[in-house]
Amino acid sequence: MRKAAWTVTAWAVGIVFVFPVLWMVLTGFKREQDAASNPPAWLFHPTLDQYRQIFGRNVTPYLLNSLMASGFSTLLVLVLATPAAYALSMRPVGKWRDALFFFISTKMLPAVAALLPIYLVVKQLGMLDNIWTMVILYTAMNLPLAVWMMRSFLLEVPRSVVEAAAVDGAGLGLTIRKVIGPIVSPGIAATALICFIFAWNEFFFAVNLTATRSGTAPIFLVGFISSEGLFLARLCAAATLVSLPVLLAGWLAQNKLVRGLSMGAVK
Amino acid sequence: MRKMGRRRRSAPALAFLAGAATVALALSGCSGAGDTGSGSGSDKTITALMVGNPQMEDIAKLTADNFTKQTGITVKFTILPENELRDKVTQDVATQGGQYDVATIGAYEVPIWAKNGWLHELSSYADSDSGYDKGDLLDPMVKSLSGEDGKMYAAPFYGESSFLMYNKDIFAAKGLTMPERPTWQQVADLAAKAEDKTAGVAGICLRGLPGWGEMFAPLTTVVNTFGGTWFDKDWTPKVNAPEFTDAVKFYVDLIRQHGESGASQAGFTECLNTFGQGKAAMWYDATSAAGTLEDPNASKVAGKVGYVYAPVVKTKSSGWLWAWAWAMPKTTKKADAAWKFISWATSKDYEKLVGEKLGWSRVPAGKRKSTYDIPQYTDSAKAFSDVTLKAIEEADPVNPGVQPRPTVGVQFVDIPEFADLGTKVSQDVAACIANGTPVDQALANGQKLAEDVAKKYRK
Secondary structure, eight states: OHHHHHHHHHHHHHHHHHHHHHHHHHHTTSOHHHHTOSSOOSSOOOOOHHHHHHHHTOOHHHHHHHHHHHHHHHHHHHHHHHHHHHHHHTSOOTTHHHHHHHHHHTTTSOHHHHHHHHHHHHHHTTOTTOHHHHHHHHHHHHHHHHHHHHHHHHHTSOHHHHHHHHHTTOOHHHIIIIIIHHHHHHHHHHHHHHHHHHHHHOOHHHHHHOOSSSOOHHHHHHTTOOSSSOOHHHHHHHHHHHHHHHHHHHHHTHHHHHHHHHHSTTO | OHHHHHHHHHHHHHHHHHHHHHHHHHHHHHHOTTOOSSSOSOTTEEEEEEEOOHHHHHHHHHHIIIIIHHHOOEEEEEEEOHHHHHHHHHHHHHTTOOOOSEEEEETTHHHHHHHTTOBOOOHHHHHHOTTTOGGGBOHHHHHHTBOTTSOBOSEEEEEEOEEEEEEHHHHHHTTOOOOSSOBHHHHHHHHHHHOBGGGTBBSOBOOOSOSTTTTHHHHHHHHHHTTOOSBOTTOOBOTTSHHHHHHHHHHHHHHHHHSOTTGGGOOHHHHHHHHHTTOBSEEEEETTHHHHHTOTTTOSOTTOEEEEEOOBSSSSOOOOOEEEEEEOBTTOSOHHHHHHHHHHHTSHHHHHHHHHHHOGGGSOOSSBGGGGGOHHHHHHTTTTHHHHHHHHHHOOSSOOSSSOOSSOOSSSOSSTTHHHHHHHHHHHHHHHHHHOOOHHHHHHHHHHHHHHHHHHHOO
């Protein structure tokens, strides 16, 4: 009985969470006037007009820019965060608590406060409207989070397993590859996905630092908001399209993810 | 065994990341994404920042096959919503970023930015461009896009005034007639008769959404024609003056008694939707709404809408004046190429091109006299083109009310502080609409805010 109640609750909560996304997907297939009708229309003539409009605006460069910014920044974050987390957990360096706090303290400053100095520096370097600027920024933004996440995953590696490997004569490289790596791989997947999503969805820095060449997908999205005329259906279609890569990434990593998320920091 | 399974599952995630990165890197070369530098390069490429209105989407579609083919100049567009665009251009010009060569800006910004020295003057270009025919541009448009020195700082792309729209079916069913030049009292009476609360049809739709450019666009024209003003000639604030108060009380009462439901959340888009779905008998708003209302794909009232002049009280006319215009930030290094684009975009030929390629109802009208001589255009816009043209011609951005004004602007006061002032006062007025708080109290607060603003300008 209790189990059934939990099941029902879980499903109800799940549906509440998924409903807005489902509504977005549905609305993308409506005509503008159906999308704007009140009360909302459940029955409508599906149309691909909105998607035609989106491809008519050439979405490809924006998706590629986003893919580059998110993909490279995620790789960089993993490459930098994993050793840092190792040095803060398995073989803690001196004053590791301070170092850890220092990492997270960079997230305490609101992004808008950092914008002006960042803008000026980027402008002086001639790096405005350059996708590599975004790669570097997103790496920096996600790094503290990744360090904290990876640290908590690494802490879960049983010390005895590492010691056993050492007794068997495995060096550091071999231990990392054959022992620690496989144990924390769900954690790596979870961290990667979260960094990828954060970078993919980032709007504030993108709108301020990019122009015509390196605009990312969120910039493309808001271009459909118009002060003259209806735009809900095409905005939903564009939003659906732009969320597909993230959905795909999440789906590919789902097995890892469930384990990763339930094991580490973001319980 | 377990280990094997785990390793296999981790492969797709990592493969996805690696694949994504590789694909992006490989393709970025072809797409031009990731180019370095900003605003650099030859005169053969210019960058344009614009709002996502339908007319701008059309130009983005037509540029490559026409403008670029004729001139060899490639135009790269970025589309942003209005507020982001304002921030972006301000930031770009103020920091000399020079990321954009042309941008669409509104009639509110042009005189202010011209004064700040942020925009390139366009008069010298327009005068020396023989094919441009500057004399054909509508006078109120040129006036509202000029700086204090009388030079034009932006070229109008399309313009609008405001008028009253009414649903002919509802009016016929109730046996009502709409005068060609109604007064606000007549409109209030008609709203009372036309509304049908059981069928969910409001008597009139009016903007109640806070914002200087939302609620206070129509409301300031009501204030003007009631004899009120935000400031008089010597910058004395008049927000709690009897005329201003009467106008706002009238507007709030009209909405509360016969307006749309949820009015304090209804802006242009919401009203367009309400009226377009046949859920309101009248709507006082921008002339540019007519294009969408007459499009059967976007509205259920196409062909059933009547258009008359903006309602008045003490003035002869009371329509507002707005234009989206192409301007060149002072920071552009490609002024000549940028003018070529602006000249093309605001030319007679471009209007014809839009008419022939995309349909005559999509012509960016409201800026040139000659547009209204094109038979195909007047045919397609039969229901509203005459009223629109006259409404624009009658709008006077310098003298929109009964008293002299300190600066230009019909539905706004053309100072940078107005955006904030208008928005704050509109929030109080929205509370009057939503909860019935007294208008006097809202305007007393407004008067204080206006006094703070006036201090800066009063000598």
